[in-house]
Amino acid sequence: MDLILANRALVDHHAPPGGAGGPAPATGGLVEAVRPVLVPWDGAAGTTWIGAGRGPHDRAWTDDAGFELLETPAGPIRHQRLYLAEDDWRGHYAEVANGFFWPLLHLVRVDLPLKLAYYPTPEAPSDAAWSAYERVNRAFAGAALAASGEVCWVHDYQLALVPAMLREGGFRGRTGFFLHTPFPSLAVAESSLPPPARARFAAWLDGILGADLAGVQTEADADRLREAAERLCGARVEGPDLRLNGRLVRIAAFPAGIDADDLARQAPAGALPAAVPHDPALPLVVGLERADYTKGVPERLAAVSAAIAGGARFAYAGFSAPTRPGVPAYDALQAECERLASEASALAADRGLPFVQSREALAWSEVLALLREADVVFTASIADGMNLVPLQAVIAQSSRPAGERGVVLAGRDAGVSSAYAGFEDDGLVALDPLKPEASKRALLDALEGRPGRVSDRLVAAVRERDAHAWGRTFLGALDGA
Ligand code: G6P
Numbered sequence: 001m002d003l004i005l006a007n008r009a010l011v012d013h014h015a016p017p018g019g020a021g022g023p024a025p026a027t028g029g030l031v032e033a034v035r036p037v038l039v040p041w042d043g044a045a046g047t048t049w050i051g052a053g054r055g056p057h058d059r060a061w062t063d064d065a066g067f068e069l070l071e072t073p074a075g076p077i078r079h080q081r082l083y084l085a086e087d088d089w090r091g092h093y094a095e096v097a098n099g100f101f102w103p104l105l106h107l108v109r110v111d112l113p114l115k116l117a118y119y120p121t122p123e124a125p126s127d128a129a130w131s132a133y134e135r136v137n138r139a140f141a142g143a144a145l146a147a148s149g150e151v152c153w154v155h156d157y158q159l160a161l162v163p164a165m166l167r168e169g170g171f172r173g174r175t176g177f178f179l180h181t182p183f184p185s186l187a188v189a190e191s192s193l194p195p196p197a198r199a200r201f202a203a204w205l206d207g208i209l210g211a212d213l214a215g216v217q218t219e220a221d222a223d224r225l226r227e228a229a230e231r232l233c234g235a236r237v238e239g240p241d242l243r244l245n246g247r248l249v250r251i252a253a254f255p256a257g258i259d260a261d262d263l264a265r266q267a268p269a270g271a272l273p274a275a276v277p278h279d280p281a282l283p284l285v286v287g288l289e290r291a292d293y294t295k296g297v298p299e300r301l302a303a304v305s306a307a308i309a310g311g312a313r314f315a316y317a318g319f320s321a322p323t324r325p326g327v328p329a330y331d332a333l334q335a336e337c338e339r340l341a342s343e344a345s346a347l348a349a350d351r352g353l354p355f356v357q358s359r360e361a362l363a364w365s366e367v368l369a370l371l372r373e374a375d376v377v378f379t380a381s382i383a384d385g386m387n388l389v390p391l392q393a394v395i396a397q398s399s400r401p402a403g404e405r406g407v408v409l410a411g412r413d414a415g416v417s418s419a420y421a422g423f424e425d426d427g428l429v430a431l432d433p434l435k436p437e438a439s440k441r442a443l444l445d446a447l448e449g450r451p452g453r454v455s456d457r458l459v460a461a462v463r464e465r466d467a468h469a470w471g472r473t474f475l476g477a478l479d480g481a
Pocket of ligand 1: 007028157385
């Protein structure tokens with residue numbers, strides 16, 4: 001039996017059994033990447049997903065130990081929810097995971113809190129919050145030890161202490177860890193890592209190094225991880241791997257993918273959201289993401305304004321899905337987006353161009369329709385583990401004839417840009433969202449289909465490197481670790 005450990009449950013229950021409204025599936029890159037690798041539960045074997053019980057009606061669905069069998073399109077999935085004390089969740093999730101690690105992990109090339117007024121400074125966690133983080137990680141490790149299994153695959157920065165805890169607890173199977181975010185550069189993050197914060201970061205990395213295999217998205221992430229492990233944890237680099245306390249920890253890059261077949265099946269059917277103005281005479285520029293300060297939404301809006309001011313003519317539709325309610329660091333981003341969106345909107349109105357920028361979660365069918373119909377899919381992550389939206393866009397576009405497809409833009413520090421380096425002429429173009437003039441230029445070129453539209457070669461590559469291949473490669477490497 002295999003265990004998947006992720007901070008979030010696969011779905012949250014928003015209604016009691018028999019009540020109206022189905023469960024709400026978790027959204028975001030982690031679940032998109034992991035969902036396709038789950039093995040249905042046949043009564044004795046399959047995947048068991050362990051995640052926090054955060055849905056308002058979760059308890060009514062689970063037994064006393066938090067277990068339930070979830071019916072999913074892929075078959076029944078065995079699921080265990082951990083019910084955590086509210087104080088522990090707040091310290092663990094709001095303070096440690098989102099107040100410290102999330103902004104810190106994205107500091108790969110630029111000291112973003114210095115550069116961008118809306119980007120939060122990673123706050124060194126208080127002792128109380130760090131204890132909560134440890135308790136939550138211990139609860140996950142305890143559940144995995146009790147379930148036992150041949151393989152335990154731990155996901156992301158919220159659960160980094162679990163691999164070492166499993167080792168201490170005598171877990172008999174193999175432990176893999178995967179970081180869905182970037183791994184930061186110590187040099188760039190220097191000012192965010194004064195002594196107390198640095199010690200927390202070192203403890204976090206020590207936890208990860210309890211795994212047999214630690215995977216990251218790109219080779220550059222793997223390099224930065226090795227360097228930090230040498231400097232902070234006393235590990236020795238041996239080829240691609242790390243030696244620590246007499247043990248070898250495998251380190252490798254596994255660029256995440258999407259469920260391309262599933263998306264290709266669904267993409268042709270959906271209809272555009274009603275709010276999107278349809279003007280067949282104008283090309284459509286689309287922006288889609290979680291409303292996160294790593295996604296470059298203000299930078300995209302600025303580029304859109306600059307292009308319109310320069311005389312470019314296009315319709316624009318941007319949708320940012322609300323994320324992490326209650327985490328205060330998101331307020332400054334919201335204010336900046338509103339300011340830039342109202343500027344761009346006024347400019348567009350003045351030129352008679354359709355413009356919508358909305359903070360809302362769309363139906364999946366609407367997301368697919370936007371990605372399919374766009375002439376330019378303009379993602380602009382300032383830093384990102386992978387960013388699956390450009391890959392989803394490529395597959396959605398593939399339902400159109402090759403000559404009529406659009407161009408997909410992605411931030412240069414998103415994993416997708418290094419994983420697909422060499423596909424610029426095939427419709428996936430990297431841009432630097434921190435350079436306004438270059439971003440505007442990239443948008444203008446993309447509107448002209450330059451340097452090339454989404455090609456069959458790119459579509460084939462995205463299909464080949466899909467989520468199933470990602471899961472197989474990771475688990476294969478863990479088997480050999
Ligand atoms: C996105 C990121 C993941 C992260 C997840 C957490 O999916 O790509 O790296 O683990 O968000 O989301 P949450 O809503 O639980 O904070």
